[in-house]
Amino acid sequence: MESSGAPQQIAEPAADEPLAHRRVVFGIVSIALLMASIDQTIVATALNAIRGDLNAELTWSGWTITIYALGQIIVMPLAGRLGDQFGRRRIFLGAAVLFTVASLLCSLADNIYLLVVFRGLQAIGGGAFMPTATGIVSEQFGRDRDRAIGMFTSIFPIGGILGPIIGGIIVTYWSWREIFIVNVPIGVLLIVLGLRFIPRSVPQRAARVDGVGAVLLGLTILFGMYGITLLGGNGATPADPFFIGAEVIAIVLGVLFVRHANRRAAPFIPISLLRGRGFGAMNAINFLFGAAVLGFGALVPLYAESRYGIQPLQAGTLLTARAVGMICVAGLAVFALRRTGYRTPMIGGFVLVAAGMTVMSVAPHGLTPYAWLALAAGITGIGMGLSIPASNNASLQLAPAQISAIAGLRGMFRQSGGIVAVSITTALLAHAQNGGLAQANSFVVFAVVLLLILPLTLFVPDHRGSW
Template sequence: MEPSSSAERTADPAADEPLAHRRIVFGIVSMALLMASIDQTIVATALNAIRGDLNAELTWSGWTITIYALGQIIVMPLAGRIGDQFGRRRVFLGAAVLFTVASLACSLADNIYLLVVFRAFQAIGGGAFMPTATGIVSEQFGRDRDRAIGMFTSIFPLGGIIGPIIGGVIVTYWSWREIFIVNVPIGILLIVLGLKFIPRGTPAPGARIDATGAALLALTLLFGMYGISSLGSSGASPADPLFIGAEVLAITLGVLFVRHANRHAAPIIGVNLLRGGGFGAMNSINFLFGAAVLGFGALVPLYAESRYGIQPLQAGTLLTARAVGMICLASLAVFALRRTGYRGPMIGGFLLVAGGMTLMSLAPHGLTPYGWLALAAGITGIGMGLSIPASNNAILQLAPDQISAITGLRGMFRQSGGIVAVSVTTTILAHSANGGLAQAHSFLVFAAVLLLIVPLTLLVPDHRGSW
């Protein structure tokens, strides 16, 4: 049968045979993804040093972290779609250049306002890595792309574990500026290797960017996430005019975006990727999963310190326990996906994470507080290792010519869920008499959210075998 579209014609050869340099390309894009992920958390260890050196207020210092998360949320879906339209290699290399230059600019900033601006540009580059790199991996591995994508997207959570450790070492022995300088030689290496080994893709013929749709989507996410993050960063209440105004603007712009997407011939994000053919259920799962898992992970060290008086360095290693559990199972889960399908690992993983969160909220039994929390964190890691590869691959095979766009949306929904969860939880903690106990209750809420996700997995098309 003759292919019905140019997208299918270009996809057919890649669907048959993996390409020769696929492992080198996998290493290149993995390095980029890990670097962008590390930069999400590495700055947290340097906030006090940044405040002292730049004579900055705490709120503005905190924005060096917040603006990076916001920038990534905005850029992920846009970069994915632009990569599908104009070539993933081009967008990936452009992102590498921007990330490297912005990192150098961050290291040279002489005031906090410039640092926040440069961090925003760094976020744009870092946010474009995940969707474009996933598309590049898909092109390289052909019939094995399901396994390659499962392994590749499991790299991203590791950055959140490694970042604080690397940041602590650099700040201790050098200064906060070296946190950004270290990206420069790595970024240059990425660009050189990318130019040599990543092949040129085939952009969609006659592709034009939907500038209006891109602007509406970006502004919707910006105002929505800014309003929510203001709850956590400033301790404002939901009745605060800033929060209400930002959310009203976000809802209005979101309605305009949906109307535009329904009417435009080639929208930046098609409405079918938001709610059609299993996408709506998976987008909801990703948002709730991000809220429960990313929000939970960000708050574990604080919980250990506030409820049990565990020292900060030891509290941080609880995330390492979770990472070990995740790594141990993720690689096995990836190679078992063709036999198990997606629903079973997702449901089993969500239940295990919920169980680990519930254990963490309870008082220790027969173990020291640290041992109890480490056990609970390890169980959540095993659950994440089981569920993340399946949830990363679910529904990708429904639109293989739009893998970058789908990956960008997945990242957007997960990161948005994480920001919502952290902001709401920290607002509640700011108004509670017993922060440790309030956090224990929040973990039970996160566990309940994961249980609510389970019925949604039945709406996601299951798949066994290769794509």
């Protein structure tokens, strides 16, 4: 413990020992995750305000969430690879600069299409935060990296608490544009602290980035979601030639992507991380979890406003109730992982989240609508706090040497599920006579999706008592 004198601040800790300045670095990368989390929940709260101010259809307003998730899908695996190749600090700080500038541009957009484009740029920066932050923290914490990475679970709900409150206040007393301005001073602070405190990491062996694979995957998802947007926003039917054309193009591009990944030595998404031992089950779990939980979270404020007439400020705090429930459990779940293993908290958490969604879908009993929805949101938060630390670490355990790439893939599958859920739900709501009731039914569907995950957890290595 007393290592006075000799220089010790080197990039790689001997014998997997944690570095002395690890807590400062953890705090800095947590600012980035907090900023991304705040931005996501703020936009969910301001969806109605954006829709009204820019004269946008509901489906295109939903694209402010969809394009952000799409950008993260592409960037997360790419950022992990680039961080390994060029240094995680460099990629992390570049992401912070792009996120900050794009936030400023979002605040200046004067139509929904321009806003969607700027949100896409913002997503490129935000998507690089998680994989690079995971790699940076893993370097700093050594053998304690499982607990440090698990603690990221508590960062997002803090943003979930701050985002809806800040967003609700801003939308109520100013306008939706200021929700993006909030990111600018936080981003500047992040860049300054990162330059000062995050150590340079030694680049690992160079691996050529698979740009063709990244483009094919991105276009596959883009055309698929565009077709769904046409179905929801322009009165198109499944027989509409534009809808059919978009979906056919998506299928063709998807087939080309799979063929390309199978033939390339170093594909954008390594096949071994898609269907190898344990990865197939975890990828399916992350996709379905993202569809249910990210889709649900993005639409809760809209649901409260459209079904019960709750004001934006109050509607936003429903996500705060969920975040509080998550924080109350997440810290304890992180430190219990080595004792409980991964399967038990995942199963218990998924069941609780499904129960909360079901409660939210039904009419209030003995409580005001707001109190009923807050209770339901709190139950989902407890379930998320129980399940997310385990699911975050389960795939990392399968290949600890590829932590950045795996963290990127995990985010990619969750965001893919979220994109599908938000796009399909907003398309259905655009045609529903009673939007609030239709959304309540969608929550029941999300709950069923979560229950379908339970058998998949049996294929996840449990690692009880070990790291």
